[in-house]
Amino acid sequence: MVSSAQISLKIRQGFILVFVLIVALPALFFSIGRAYYATLVDATEKTLEAHLYSLISEVEFLSDGISMPRTILAPELNRLNSDTYALVYQENTLVWYSESAVNLTVTPDVSQTQAGASEFKKVRYNGEDYRQLSLTVILGNAEQSQQAKFILLKKNSALLALMSEFRNTLVNWMLIMGVVIAALMAIGFVWNARPLQRLDKEITEVEAGERDKISGLYPVELTTIKADLNLLLDSQRRQKERYRASLSDLAHALKTPLAVLKSSPLAADSEAQEQLDRINAMIEHQLKRAATGGSDTWKKQTTVKPVLDSILNAMGKVYLDKGIDFTADCDQSAAFLGDKTDLMEILGNIIDNACKACVHKVDITVKTDTEKGIVFIISDDGPGIPENKREELLQRGSRLDTYEAGHGVGMAIVSDLVASYHGKIIIDYSELGGAQFTIEFSDDQNH
Incomplete structure (x- = not known):
C-alpha cells in the first residue's frame, strides 16, 4: 500500500520537476527576454528623444537657413561609425547631418508631417532595420519662420546585439537556476518521502509479525493513517480472538456427544461410522484452526x-x-x-x-x-x-x-x-x- 503511494508520489514529483525544467523555466526565459527587448526599444526612443531636443536647443535660425555648432552635446552623434545618426531636412533637402552620418548612405522618408508631432517607428532602408524618431518644427519668429524636419536614426542591430548579450547571460543564469532548483526539489522529495519509507518499513514489520502496531512519529498528514491502521489491527486482533474462542468452544462441545455416538450401537453400521469419522475430521480441523488462528494471518x-x-x-x-x-x-x-x-x-x-x-x-x-x-x-x-x-x-x-x-x-x-x-x-x-x-x-x- 505504502510502496504504491511512494511510487505515485515519485511520479508526481517527477512530473513537477519536468514541468519546472521543461515548461516553467523556458517560459520564464522567453517572458524575460520579451520584456527586456521591449525595455530596450522604449529606452532607445527615450534616448533619441533626448538627442532630438538637444539638437533643437542648439540650432541657430538664420535668414537663409539654419546653423548648427561644429560639436554638439550628444557624443554618439559626434563619433564616426556610430550606430546613431542625426539629419535635418528643409523642404525635402538635407541641410545638416551629424558627424556620425558622414558615411551614411540611406535616404530616410522625409514626407511632411504635422508640425510639433513626433513619430517613432521601425523602418528599413537598403536592407537594414533602423529605429527612427522624426519631428517637424517651426523655427524663427512670428515675422519670419522656417520649417525643418529633424530625423534621428539608430541601427536596430545595436538593440539585437544588446539583446543577444542579455540572452547569453540569462541562459547561463537559467541553467544555474535549473540545477539549483532540481537539487533543492530532489532534496525536498527525499525529505518528504522519508516518513512514507518509515511507515512502509513498519507495515512490513507488522506483516512479518515483528511488531503488533505502528508506533513511529509521523507528520500530521500521516497521523490519521497511522491511527486508522492501528485501529484496524486492534479490531482484527479482537475479532480473531473472538473467532478462536467461539470455534474452540463449539468444537469442544461437539467432542463429547460425538464420542458417545461412536461408542453406541449406531457406530456398528459402516456407513454411519464413515459419517462419524468425517464429522470427527471436521472437528479436529476446526480445533487445529482455532489453536493457530489467534494471530493475524495477513502478517x-x-x-x-x-x-x-x-x-x-x-x-x-x-x-x-x-x-x-x-x-x-x-x-x-x-x-x-x-x-x-x-x-x-x-x-x-x-x-x-x-x-x-x-x-x-x-x-x-x-x-x-x-x-x-x-x-x-x-x-x-x-x-x-x-x-x-x-x-x-x-x-x-x-x-x-x-x-x-x-x-x-x-x-x-x-x-x-x-x-x-x-x-x-x-x-x-x-x-x-x-x-x-x-x-x-x-x-x-x-x-
Missing part, C-alpha cells in the same frame, strides 16, 4: 518449498504401495502470504486427493506471477473431473463417483480456506490426462 509470510517437501515426503510414505511418481517445480523464494497451517491444509488436501485419483503420476508446480501473485498447479493422470461436476466438487459434503476415495469434506475445507484469502480455484483437465487444480493468490488479495 505472516510462509516459504512454500519446505511445506511442499514435507507434504510430498508424507504422501510418498502413505502411498508407498502405489509407487507414485511425484514431480515438483517450486522456486526457492516462493512465499505464501498467510498461515503455514492453512497452506499445509490447502496443499495437503489437494495433493492427497490427487494421489488417491492418479494412476501413478502427480505433478506440482509453484510459480510467482507479477499480475496473479503466487500460483499452485497440481495435476494427476487419473480419470479427471467432468465440467458439470466441478462446482459440485467444492460444495461441503459432496463426493464424486469417480473420486470415491476423496474430494468430500477436504475439498470444501480447501474451498473455504482459499476463499478466506480471496484466492480462486480453477479446475480443468491436465496434460497428464487427469484433473488439474490451479489455485491463484494475488499479492493484493492476500493483504
Whole structure:
C-alpha cells in the first residue's frame, strides 16, 4: 500500500520537476527576454528623444537657413561609425547631418508631417532595420519662420546585439537556476518521502509479525493513517480472538456427544461410522484452526518449498504401495502470504486427493506471477473431473463417483480456506490426462 503511494508520489514529483525544467523555466526565459527587448526599444526612443531636443536647443535660425555648432552635446552623434545618426531636412533637402552620418548612405522618408508631432517607428532602408524618431518644427519668429524636419536614426542591430548579450547571460543564469532548483526539489522529495519509507518499513514489520502496531512519529498528514491502521489491527486482533474462542468452544462441545455416538450401537453400521469419522475430521480441523488462528494471518509470510517437501515426503510414505511418481517445480523464494497451517491444509488436501485419483503420476508446480501473485498447479493422470461436476466438487459434503476415495469434506475445507484469502480455484483437465487444480493468490488479495 505504502510502496504504491511512494511510487505515485515519485511520479508526481517527477512530473513537477519536468514541468519546472521543461515548461516553467523556458517560459520564464522567453517572458524575460520579451520584456527586456521591449525595455530596450522604449529606452532607445527615450534616448533619441533626448538627442532630438538637444539638437533643437542648439540650432541657430538664420535668414537663409539654419546653423548648427561644429560639436554638439550628444557624443554618439559626434563619433564616426556610430550606430546613431542625426539629419535635418528643409523642404525635402538635407541641410545638416551629424558627424556620425558622414558615411551614411540611406535616404530616410522625409514626407511632411504635422508640425510639433513626433513619430517613432521601425523602418528599413537598403536592407537594414533602423529605429527612427522624426519631428517637424517651426523655427524663427512670428515675422519670419522656417520649417525643418529633424530625423534621428539608430541601427536596430545595436538593440539585437544588446539583446543577444542579455540572452547569453540569462541562459547561463537559467541553467544555474535549473540545477539549483532540481537539487533543492530532489532534496525536498527525499525529505518528504522519508516518513512514507518509515511507515512502509513498519507495515512490513507488522506483516512479518515483528511488531503488533505502528508506533513511529509521523507528520500530521500521516497521523490519521497511522491511527486508522492501528485501529484496524486492534479490531482484527479482537475479532480473531473472538473467532478462536467461539470455534474452540463449539468444537469442544461437539467432542463429547460425538464420542458417545461412536461408542453406541449406531457406530456398528459402516456407513454411519464413515459419517462419524468425517464429522470427527471436521472437528479436529476446526480445533487445529482455532489453536493457530489467534494471530493475524495477513502478517505472516510462509516459504512454500519446505511445506511442499514435507507434504510430498508424507504422501510418498502413505502411498508407498502405489509407487507414485511425484514431480515438483517450486522456486526457492516462493512465499505464501498467510498461515503455514492453512497452506499445509490447502496443499495437503489437494495433493492427497490427487494421489488417491492418479494412476501413478502427480505433478506440482509453484510459480510467482507479477499480475496473479503466487500460483499452485497440481495435476494427476487419473480419470479427471467432468465440467458439470466441478462446482459440485467444492460444495461441503459432496463426493464424486469417480473420486470415491476423496474430494468430500477436504475439498470444501480447501474451498473455504482459499476463499478466506480471496484466492480462486480453477479446475480443468491436465496434460497428464487427469484433473488439474490451479489455485491463484494475488499479492493484493492476500493483504
